[in-house]
Amino acid sequence: MTPIAFKPNAIVFAAALAIITCAGGLFATYSRAADEDKVAQPKAALTVTTVQPQQSPWTVQLSANGNVAAWQEASIGSEANGLRLLEVRANVGDVVRAGQVLATxxxxxxxxxxxxxxxxxxxxxxxALDAAGNAxxxxxxQTTGALSEQQINQYLTTEQVAKxxxxxxxxxxxxxQQRLKHTQVLAPDSGTISARSATVGAVLASGTELFRMVRQGRLEWRAEVTAAELERIKVGTQALVSTANGTPVKGKVRMVAPTVDxxxxxxxxxxxxxxxxLKPGMFAKGAFELGQSAALTVPQTAVVVRDAFSYVYRVGADKRVARVKVQTGRQIGDRLEITSGLDANALLVASGAGFLNDGDLVRVVETSKPNTAPAQAKPAQAASK
Known part of the structure; x- marks a missing residue:
């Protein structure tokens, strides 16, 4: 019987095939395990930073609108009658001093x-000197009888008439001399010329207005306040008035009107x-500072407005967010006051909350430290809701 001869190439091929089959099985097993891990670990919706609400003293403010006007306005007219205006030395915008010549x-x-x-x-x-000598x-x-009583009285009367x-x-x-002084129109007080109607060569009647002047250059803001809020404002209360470009201007209450329209x-x-x-005639917004009160504040970026309501997103221990409805109040700089609906120890999404939904999973990379209280010197906006 002839023995069977095994070829070396067939043996090598069979071994390689077995190894490939085992490797494929292991790869399939690992792939399924990896897929199961991915299903078991849901993906975070957003990477966020967190912040905690901050308690800080804020200025209580009362917002108001009003017009800017001159503290007092002087009308400068002609006291000369029927004279020709020879020279005008002042124009609108000129700052003049008391007694300065404005026109001649x-x-x-x-x-x-x-x-x-x-x-x-x-x-x-x-x-009068001659009459005094005769008298x-x-x-x-008088005692000699050289002159009659009538003549003596006549000399004495002539003396009195002459005096x-x-x-x-x-x-x-x-x-x-007063008429001569009136040929020069003088500034009654220091201030700024706000209007001019004087024309060289005009022959004017007495009392004709030539200039108007803002006395001492002083301006005032006439703020309109409701009757209910009028009692909260006292003489000496500080105020901040905003110019057209937003620059704050300090002021102080001089008087509160005794009547209401x-x-x-x-x-x-x-x-x-x-x-x-500010200039007379401008419309300006401002606020009265009525003291200070404690406020729970968060960054403005942490508040999301949806459907006319304000919300914040609180981060839980499981890194899922919960939408919380809050009430907002005042605003200073980039911070908002939360008046209700929020716990002072809550951990909130600091920014990017507008991209989140209730229950989303987030990845927290950093916790922001509470900011320091904003400077009260900056202009504030009262946003009562």
Whole structure:
């Protein structure tokens, strides 16, 4: 019987086939295990940072709107009558001082009247001197009988009339000198020229307005406040008024109106402004500082507004978020006050909450430390809800 011969290539091939089969089985087993692990571990919806609410003292503010106006406005007119305006030395926007010459009138005719009044006074004084001499001599002859009683009384009366004419001439001279002074229009107080109607060459009647002036350059904010809130504001209360570009201007309450408009039920609060950034006639928003109160605050980015309601997302121990409805109040800088609906020890999503839904799984990478209280010197917005 002939023995069977085994070829070496067949043996090697069979061994390789067995190894490949085992490896495939192991790979399939590991793949299924990996897939099971992926199913068992759900993927996080978002990577977030967290923050805790912060308790800090905030200024209690009362918002209001109103107009900016001059503290007092002076009307500067002509006291000269029928004179021609010769020169105008002030224009709108000029800052003037008390007693400064703003305009001049032609003074030739008035100067002539002054000269005539002086001459009349000299004549009256000469006549009074002559009458006084005659009266003195008449008194010395009164006891001698050289002059009758009637003549003596006549000299004495002439003396009194001459004295009266001197006084009348002096008064006339004073009037003409005043007319001469009125040919120069002077600033009654220091301030800023806000309007000008003076025109060179015009012949004006007495009392015609030439300029308007903001006295001492002082402005005030006339804030409109409801009758219920008017009692909360006292004289001396600090206020912050915002300019058109948002720059805050400090002010102080000078007076609270004693009456309320019966149509609008609003009262006026007069606030002295300490800046020239505002102009008369401007509309301005502002707020009165009524003290301080404790506030629970969170970053503005942690609050999401949906369907006109405000929400925050609280992170649980299982890294899932829960949507919490809250009420917001004041805002200072980038922080919002939470008035209700939130625990002070809650851990919240600091930013990106708008991309989350209730129950989403998140991955927390960092916990933000509570921020320091914002500076009260910055402009604040009262957002009562």
């Amino acid at each position: 009138f032609a003074a030739d005719s008035v100067q002539a009247d002054v000269a005539q009044a002086k001459a009349n006074l000299l004549e009256a004084e000469a006549n 003195s001599r008449a008194r010395t002859l 009266a004419r001197v006084e009348a001439a002096k008064a006339t001279l004073v009037v003409q 019966p149509q609008t039920r609003m009262g006026l609060v007069y606030v002295d402004l300490q800046s020239n950034l």
